[in-house]
Amino acid sequence: MDNDIIKIIIDIFHYLFFTGSFLAVLSYVVLSIISAVETIEYVKKNSFVNYNHILSSPISPSITIIAPAYNESLNVVENVRSLLSNHYPNYNVIIVNDGSSDDSLEKLIEAYDLEHVEYVVNEKIKTQPFREGVFKSKNPAFEKLIVVDKENGGKADALNMGLNISESKYVACIDVDCLLLEDALQKMIKPFMEATDHKVIAAGGVIRIANSCVIKGGKLIEVNLPKNLIVQAQILEYLRAFLLGRMAWSRLNGLLVISGAFGIFEKETAIKVGGYDTATVGEDMEIIVRMRRYMEEQNKKYKVAYIPDPLCWTEAPDNYKTLISQRNRWTRGTIETLRKHRKIAFNKNYGKFGLLSYPYWLFFERLAPVVEVTGIIYFGILIAFNLVHWQYAVLFIALAYLFSVLFSIVALYSEELTYNQYKKKGAGYKLILLCFIEPIILHPIVLYAAIRGNIDYYFNKKKKWGAMERKGMTAAETS
Amino acid sequence: MQRSKIVLAEDNSTLSLLLKYRLEKEGYEVLVAVDGKEAVELVESHKPDMVLADIMMPFYSGLEVVSYIRNKLKKDIPIIIFSSAGQEEMVLKAFNLGANDFMTKPFSPNELVIRLKRFFS
Amino acid sequence: MNLYEYLIDAFNQAPVLIQIGFLIVLALIICIITLIISLRAIRSYLNIKGKEIIKNKKEFEALVVEYLYSGTGFDELSEKQLAIITRIKDAIISTSKRKSVITILSNLMNEVSGEMSDSIKTLYHKIGLITYATQRLESKKWHIVAKAIVELRRFKVYETQDKVATFLNHPRKEIRKEAQLYSVHLFKFNGLSFLDDLETPLSEWHQLLLLEALLNLENQKICDITPWLKSSNTSVVLFALKLVKIYTQFETKETLIELLSHPEKEVRVYTLKVLKELFGYEAEESLIENTSTSDLRIDAEMSLLNLVKN
Numbered sequence: 058m059d060n061d062i063i064k065i066i067i068d069i070f071h072y073l074f075f076t077g078s079f080l081a082v083l084s085y086v087v088l089s090i091i092s093a094v095e096t097i098e099y100v101k102k103n104s105f106v107n108y109n110h111i112l113s114s115p116i117s118p119s120i121t122i123i124a125p126a127y128n129e130s131l132n133v134v135e136n137v138r139s140l141l142s143n144h145y146p147n148y149n150v151i152i153v154n155d156g157s158s159d160d161s162l163e164k165l166i167e168a169y170d171l172e173h174v175e176y177v178v179n180e181k182i183k184t185q186p187f188r189e190g191v192f193k194s195k196n197p198a199f200e201k202l203i204v205v206d207k208e209n210g211g212k213a214d215a216l217n218m219g220l221n222i223s224e225s226k227y228v229a230c231i232d233v234d235c236l237l238l239e240d241a242l243q244k245m246i247k248p249f250m251e252a253t254d255h256k257v258i259a260a261g262g263v264i265r266i267a268n269s270c271v272i273k274g275g276k277l278i279e280v281n282l283p284k285n286l287i288v289q290a291q292i293l294e295y296l297r298a299f300l301l302g303r304m305a306w307s308r309l310n311g312l313l314v315i316s317g318a319f320g321i322f323e324k325e326t327a328i329k330v331g332g333y334d335t336a337t338v339g340e341d342m343e344i345i346v347r348m349r350r351y352m353e354e355q356n357k358k359y360k361v362a363y364i365p366d367p368l369c370w371t372e373a374p375d376n377y378k379t380l381i382s383q384r385n386r387w388t389r390g391t392i393e394t395l396r397k398h399r400k401i402a403f404n405k406n407y408g409k410f411g412l413l414s415y416p417y418w419l420f421f422e423r424l425a426p427v428v429e430v431t432g433i434i435y436f437g438i439l440i441a442f443n444l445v446h447w448q449y450a451v452l453f454i455a456l457a458y459l460f461s462v463l464f465s466i467v468a469l470y471s472e473e474l475t476y477n478q479y480k481k482k483g484a485g486y487k488l489i490l491l492c493f494i495e496p497i498i499l500h501p502i503v504l505y506a507a508i509r510g511n512i513d514y515y516f517n518k519k520k521k522w523g524a525m526e527r528k529g530m531t532a533a534e535t536s
Numbered sequence: 537m538q539r540s541k542i543v544l545a546e547d548n549s550t551l552s553l554l555l556k557y558r559l560e561k562e563g564y565e566v567l568v569a570v571d572g573k574e575a576v577e578l579v580e581s582h583k584p585d586m587v588l589a590d591i592m593m594p595f596y597s598g599l600e601v602v603s604y605i606r607n608k609l610k611k612d613i614p615i616i617i618f619s620s621a622g623q624e625e626m627v628l629k630a631f632n633l634g635a636n637d638f639m640t641k642p643f644s645p646n647e648l649v650i651r652l653k654r655f656f657s
Numbered sequence: 658m659n660l661y662e663y664l665i666d667a668f669n670q671a672p673v674l675i676q677i678g679f680l681i682v683l684a685l686i687i688c689i690i691t692l693i694i695s696l697r698a699i700r701s702y703l704n705i706k707g708k709e710i711i712k713n714k715k716e717f718e719a720l721v722v723e724y725l726y727s728g729t730g731f732d733e734l735s736e737k738q739l740a741i742i743t744r745i746k747d748a749i750i751s752t753s754k755r756k757s758v759i760t761i762l763s764n765l766m767n768e769v770s771g772e773m774s775d776s777i778k779t780l781y782h783k784i785g786l787i788t789y790a791t792q793r794l795e796s797k798k799w800h801i802v803a804k805a806i807v808e809l810r811r812f813k814v815y816e817t818q819d820k821v822a823t824f825l826n827h828p829r830k831e832i833r834k835e836a837q838l839y840s841v842h843l844f845k846f847n848g849l850s851f852l853d854d855l856e857t858p859l860s861e862w863h864q865l866l867l868l869e870a871l872l873n874l875e876n877q878k879i880c881d882i883t884p885w886l887k888s889s890n891t892s893v894v895l896f897a898l899k900l901v902k903i904y905t906q907f908e909t910k911e912t913l914i915e916l917l918s919h920p921e922k923e924v925r926v927y928t929l930k931v932l933k934e935l936f937g938y939e940a941e942e943s944l945i946e947n948t949s950t951s952d953l954r955i956d957a958e959m960s961l962l963n964l965v966k967n
Binding site: 550551557558561621642644645646647 | 714766774
């Protein structure tokens with residue numbers, strides 16, 4: 058009797074596991090097809106766009122770049138210079154020094170000839186107070202620059218301060234250690250200006266990996282494939298996420314996250330929903346979910362746009378330790394965001410958002426690692442009791458492996474036909490080889506980090522409030 | 537008589553070819569740079585008598601070229617800047633940095649020659 | 658051979674699920690191999706193509722420059738120019754070479770003015786590019802049509818105006834947009850007449866491009882904007898307001914005041930902004946008193962506050 062029940066449970070478990078795997082594969086196939094359609098459309102549309110006009114127009118909308126900096130003394134002066142050299146007629150840059158304990162502020166004051174100015178903030182979002190206050194440059198060459206020195210409050214809090222101070226229609230929130238290409242703003246603002254029957258509330262950009270690339274004077278001179286295997290594997294991972302995943306979700310208007318490293322928001326909506334949430338480590342995902350939720354509740358037509366051009370380059374972690382702590386944080390961010398907004402799940406009042414995007418995120422981003430590890434443990438038990446049907450097991454593993462290789466290659470294909478950044482001889486072979494080893498060298502680490510994230514979230518309360526202590530390396534978010 | 541040397545920094549290759557022919561016909565020696573970085577290198581190695589530079593160029597902008605010649609190399613050779621509509625602000629900056637004249641695109645090569653000759657007379 | 662038979666046997670005796678799985682594995686492997694091979698092929702194709710583009714560019718650039726400097730100074734072409742025309746004409750039967758020539762010429766059009774740009778236009782006509790562009794207007798693919806219109810606009814080809822005019826209300830946004838831009842680039846303010854009965858919305862981006870087209874023209878007389886201010890198409894009203902502001906059309910004051918009770922908030926707010934710009938602060942105070950409904954008053958005051966802050 059007992060045996061029967063156990064058998065039934067095991068059978069149900071099997072079916073669930075296989076259905077899950079099947080759905081995951083199916084979702085990848087569907088997303089790849091959608092992304093292909095969207096990519097072709099995007100390339101066609103942009104084959105005759107002339108961006109020069111926006112550079113000379115008296116009606117180009119205003120943009121503020123907000124870049125929070127925490128103990129970035131080493132590179133902050135160079136990075137600010139690169140932010141100031143964007144090709145856009147109507148923008149300014151707010152550097153929020155978030156209570157750095159190093160000499161970032163002094164370096165900025167010296168390099169840009171800054172002087173303290175009296176400034177009364179219209180505190181639309183509550184933030185930590187000023188420390189030294191607001192600085193502007195005496196040199197007209199740097200009139201675009203505003204530096205704000207405030208008490209430490211975390212990345213979200215620093216971004217909120219920027220939102221309070223900005224007087225522009227749009228804000229571009231970026232990590233200060235990112236390299237923005239000169240045409241980044243003009244390309245990113247286009248979807249906002251092209252919308253007619255709906256409102257674009259935010260636009261996300263692609264994050265590309267800058268390790269080993271040649272950067273001089275704040276400009277990307279040469280793109281190289283790094284030697285480090287961990288970084289190489291992440292390049293492939295990012296290509297998959299951005300060229301296949303996000304492209305498809307943007308077609309479906311279902312993007313739930315735009316990279317914290319580079320995204321543009323319509324300021325009015327961002328402030329209306331209360332700005333960034335300081336209580337989560339996943340503030341970049343959370344604000345998009347909240348803005349979407351707000352628009353759905355207001356019954357307004359809206360879109361979260363996505364620009365696939367390689368405009369933002371950042372250093373990715375090049376060792377396992379940093380990588381794990383980064384992914385651990387992303388996992389906690391995802392859990393926190395999904396929990397906070399669980400009301401949306403399967404709620405038809407939220408339309409596609411509640412019925413498609415949220416569940417997808419829940420099952421394939423939030424729960425997938427947990428399911429996978431459960432599967433591995435279960436497999437281990439079966440081995441221990443010598444209950445494995447090896448024929449099935451080997452076949453299943455082979456299928457899973459081959460599918461993952463196939464999707465990586467499809468992503469490479471897409472990259473080759475669109476942006477083709479890795480043009481150097483030999484890079485092509487390396488990338489193909491990478492498709493075969495990436496599942497072995499990167500996936501286990503990512504999986505481990507995700508599980509650690511889960512454990513930290515549920516059992517390690519101290520880590521949970523880790524939002525306050527900002528990590529130096531704030532690399533990009535992928536899906 | 538030694539021919540006057542001109543460094544021309546312009547990323548539109550057809551335009552630079554067009555101007556190069558025109559200026560060579562006028563009796564100048566023309567060195568073409570495709571971006572600001574190359575322009576700076578040419579100025580350093582060839583010691584030209586004049587520099588023509590587009591404002592919007594890859595790697596180093598025309599502004600940076602002007603700044604480099606004036607501040608780093610401490611040279612006061614004439615510099616003419618090419619700008620496009622809507623870059624008035626940049627042109628002003630270029631003047632502050634020490635540019636001598638500017639021409640707004642689209643311009644006529646004849647006009648450029650007239651302006652250029654003024655500096656050599 | 659034994660091994661092969663053994664495998665076939667093993668396969669036949671295996672459960673159905675295993676058989677299916679095995680077939681999928683095989684299919685995947687074939688997929689992966691095909692993709693890798695074509696990936697390599699594409700890579701080398703792009704490589705060769707890239708080199709060819711550079712070669713073409715070098716060749717035609719030199720020809721074009723030579724053409725431009727071989728003029729007689731009079732209207733008729735010199736013999737050298739005629740020879741170059743024949744040479745280019747024969748070459749551009751190949752699509753890639755044609756593209757190369759178009760790119761060179763249109764890049765140059767943006768950079769030079771006066772006689773030189775007239776000379777480029779003549780070259781464009783003489784080598785027959787206009788015929789190719791007109792043919793592309795008939796294409797069923799929207800992006801080809803749109804690109805062809807862009808090209809005709811850039812070289813200011815008036816011959817195709819009737820054909821392009823049929824695209825002014827085209828259902829495909831991109832085609833419609835390019836046709837409208839063509840109209841404004843070639844006919845200035847008169848080209849804006851499509852606004853009279855435009856039903857589709859003009860995006861911000863599109864308005865910016867139209868404005869740029871107008872602003873790049875010199876010595877032109879602006880036409881009467883009032884009808885567009887009264888358009889039932891909100892985006893046309895907003896565009897007209899921008900024209901009022903940029904061309905300081907004081908005589909539209911009456912219409913502007915009427916617009917303060919427009920059903921769209923965006924129009925009301927923007928009208929207020931324009932009024933402030935044109936008639937100053939005092940005018941505005943009286944305007945607020947004139948506005949009747951209380952809802953609008955609050956609106957107006959709110960936007961006033963915003964204005965003061967900016």
